Each structure stands twice: as structure tokens, then as C-alpha cells.
Amino acid sequence: MRAAILSNGRFSVDTVPDPTPEPKAVVLSVSACGLCGTDHSIYSNRLLENGAILGHELAGTVVEVGRGVREWTAGDRAAVVPIPYCGRCELCTSGKQNLCGPGLAAMMGCGGAPGGLAEFVSAPVSSLRRLPGMLEPRLGALVEPLAVAWHAVRLGNIRPGTRVGVLGLGPLGLFAGLIARQKGALVFGTDYRAHRVAGAHALGLGAFTADDQPDDRIRDLTRGGPEVVFEASGRPESIERAAHLARVGGSVVLVASYHSPAEMTPGHWFNRGISLLPSIAYTQTDFEEALDAIATRRIDVGPLVIQPRPLDDVQAVFDSFSTQTDAVKLVIDPSV
Ligand SMILES: [Zn+2]
Ligand SMILES: [Zn+2]
Numbered sequence: 001m002r003a004a005i006l007s008n009g010r011f012s013v014d015t016v017p018d019p020t021p022e023p024k025a026v027v028l029s030v031s032a033c034g035l036c037g038t039d040h041s042i043y044s045n046r047l048l049e050n051g052a053i054l055g056h057e058l059a060g061t062v063v064e065v066g067r068g069v070r071e072w073t074a075g076d077r078a079a080v081v082p083i084p085y086c087g088r089c090e091l092c093t094s095g096k097q098n099l100c101g102p103g104l105a106a107m108m109g110c111g112g113a114p115g116g117l118a119e120f121v122s123a124p125v126s127s128l129r130r131l132p133g134m135l136e137p138r139l140g141a142l143v144e145p146l147a148v149a150w151h152a153v154r155l156g157n158i159r160p161g162t163r164v165g166v167l168g169l170g171p172l173g174l175f176a177g178l179i180a181r182q183k184g185a186l187v188f189g190t191d192y193r194a195h196r197v198a199g200a201h202a203l204g205l206g207a208f209t210a211d212d213q214p215d216d217r218i219r220d221l222t223r224g225g226p227e228v229v230f231e232a233s234g235r236p237e238s239i240e241r242a243a244h245l246a247r248v249g250g251s252v253v254l255v256a257s258y259h260s261p262a263e264m265t266p267g268h269w270f271n272r273g274i275s276l277l278p279s280i281a282y283t284q285t286d287f288e289e290a291l292d293a294i295a296t297r298r299i300d301v302g303p304l305v306i307q308p309r310p311l312d313d314v315q316a317v318f319d320s321f322s323t324q325t326d327a328v329k330l331v332i333d334p335s336v
Contacts, residue, residue: 002334003118004314006043007050011117011315019114019122021066028060028078028123031137032308033116035330036145036171037234037257039109040321045259048111055332056082056109058116059131059140069125077135078128079143081287082108082115098151098281116141117314119334129288132295138308138331139294142301145329146290149175152255152279153183154286156228160184165218165226165245168233169196169207171304171329172255176230177205178299188221190214191233199328202303215245222247230255236262243274251275301329308333 001018004011021027034057042048062076072078085092085103092100109115113122131140149172158164164180166173166189177187177200189200192210200207206221208214219225225247231238234256240263242252252274269276282290293299308331309317317330 001119002311003053003114004311004332006048006052006054009043009046011318013311013314016118019120021064021069022122023067024069024126025066025122025124026062026069026072026128027064028058028080028121029063030055030058030060030116030118030121030334031077032060032141033058033332033334034141034145035317035321035332040318041257041259042110043318052111053114053118054109055116055118056107057141057144058082058109058121059137059143060116060121063120072125072128077131077133077137077140078123079131079140079291080108080116080121080123081127081129081284082110082112082144083281084108084112084124084127085284095283097283098286104281117311117332117334129291131291135295136302138305138333139301141331142305142329143287143291143294145171146175146179146294146299146301147282147287148172148279149179149255150290150293151282151286152176152230152253153179155277155279156180156230156251156253158183158185158228161186162228163222163226163247165189165222165229165242167229167231167238167242167245168235168256169193169200170232173230173232174200174203174205174304175299175301176232176255178203178301179293180228180230181205182293182299185228186222188218188226190218199304215241218245224248226250228253232256234258236260239276240264240268243269243272246272246274249273251277254278304329305331308336310334310336
């Protein structure tokens, strides 16, 4: 099969042996694989050894089943939960699966099993979640990142009428905004990139550019600040900004990952009673609820996806990753 192989900090599309179905596993033909900041961080910081195949946001069609597989047959379509939760640690058994150390360390496409930037992948039956036949494949690849936002919105305890701010309107910020709105929240976002603000407007979300005095506008529109601010920009300095934007007694949910220190004023957080809620990954329930929201079109993520690109474009996509300004989700279709 063809696969985008990471070697010495570059991708090359090579032919490698097809995966064979192991017991209690299937081989999927990958129909779409999304790329995100996690992939970019692995790539730019050279976190994986030569020969790795990235891709943890994937959907595909079953082409072969291994021994002992009864519930799946060729032609079935599935999204893959890429985290192999151990199911035994104290986090897995106390409702905090999303923090399972062995699971996160062995995440598919992120240091664990080979990922979805290939024509085929092997995936254990326990990782498969059925996709309805009519769903476009590229939407199946969005279940995983939607699950990340789903978990963040759940941590934020969003209810009808909750006032919400979103800092950073990339795919994760937009997903969080869309889910919060679907739960009845009043949502306002901001991004310094005008394209992304326009993308938020196209999805019907209130959003402001840096030139609009966004924090003042959001504070006015929410009469004193949001109860919940999602920090989705990944900029460390934005965490303190989120605490200033939130209303007294509110919370800041971190839905990005951060790679450098941030300056914070603990007294400000303390005196105003602002909670900090880091949201990493998702539980199986978050994943299943996100899938259901996409399948039933309660959350319409379609406008966020551009035409999927072929495997041969993977290097070009990573080259332009940091300069990409549109509010779009990057998706590769390895079958073309
Ligand atoms: Zn991702
Ligand atoms: Zn565990």
C-alpha cells in the first residue's frame, strides 16, 4: 500500500506492506484522515522515530476481518477511536478515561499503532464505531476532533442560556462554539485572523476580530463576561486573557495544548474565583456522542471541511500548516 512515511523530519509517500488482519481486528481502507495541531507538533518537534505513519482522525471501510470478528463485515464503515484505553487504571475506572496514561502513550498515529495517512490501517474491533452509510467519509474523520471539543464543552457544564466566550477560532474553537450553541448557550468568539472570524460568521456564530475590541464587546454582550471561556488558540498568553474575560465565578476551559510557559496572576484568578479546567482528549462516551451529533446533523461540521487532499500533498499541507489562516479542517483522502 501507499503511505506517507515520516523520516528525518520530512514525509515521503512510499510503498509499504499492507496490514494483515489480526485476531479481533479488521483492516480498513482509509477514506479520510484529518490533520491537527497534534500532528503538526509531532512533525515539527520530531517526536516520533523514522518510519512512523501519522494520522489519528480517521474513518474508513472494512475490507478484511481477522479471526473471531463477527460484528463487522467487508463494506461496513467506521470511525476509529485512536486511544487504546487500558480499562484498568484508576483513571479508566473512575470516569477519567481521557487521562489514561497507557492509552494516550499508545495512541494510534501518535506513537502507537500506524495511523491513517495510508491506504489501509489495522484497527482492533474495540476501536471501531459504526458510521451510517450515507455519511460523507470526510465527516467521519471529523468525529475525533469533534470529540475533543465535546469533552471540553462537557467540562464547561454548558446549559441553556450559559454565556460563552471562545478565544481562537480554528477548528477546535469553532467546534466548541457550535456544540455550546447546540446546547443552548449564547456564544461569542474572537480570533486575530479575519478569515477565521468570517468562518465563524458563516457558521452563524458571533465573532470579532482583534480590531473590534473583542473582549470589551464580548463583556458588553454577555453583561459582565461569559461564565465559560474556551481557550482554543493554544497561545499561552491567552490563558490569562481568558481569566480577565470570564465573569466572576466563571471558568476557563483549556482546549488547546501549550508548549511554552505562560505568565499568570494567581491573585486575579483567586479574587475573582475563576476555575481553570484543562480538557485533554475525550472519553469513549464523548466520542460516541460526537459521532451521533455528526450522523444526525445536529452539529453541521460540513462547511468546515475543504476538499480532501491526496497523500502526495501531505508534505505541502504540513509546510503551510502554521501559515494557514482559513477556518478549515485539513483532511487527506489516501484512496485517491
Ligand atoms: Zn487531532
Ligand atoms: Zn487506563
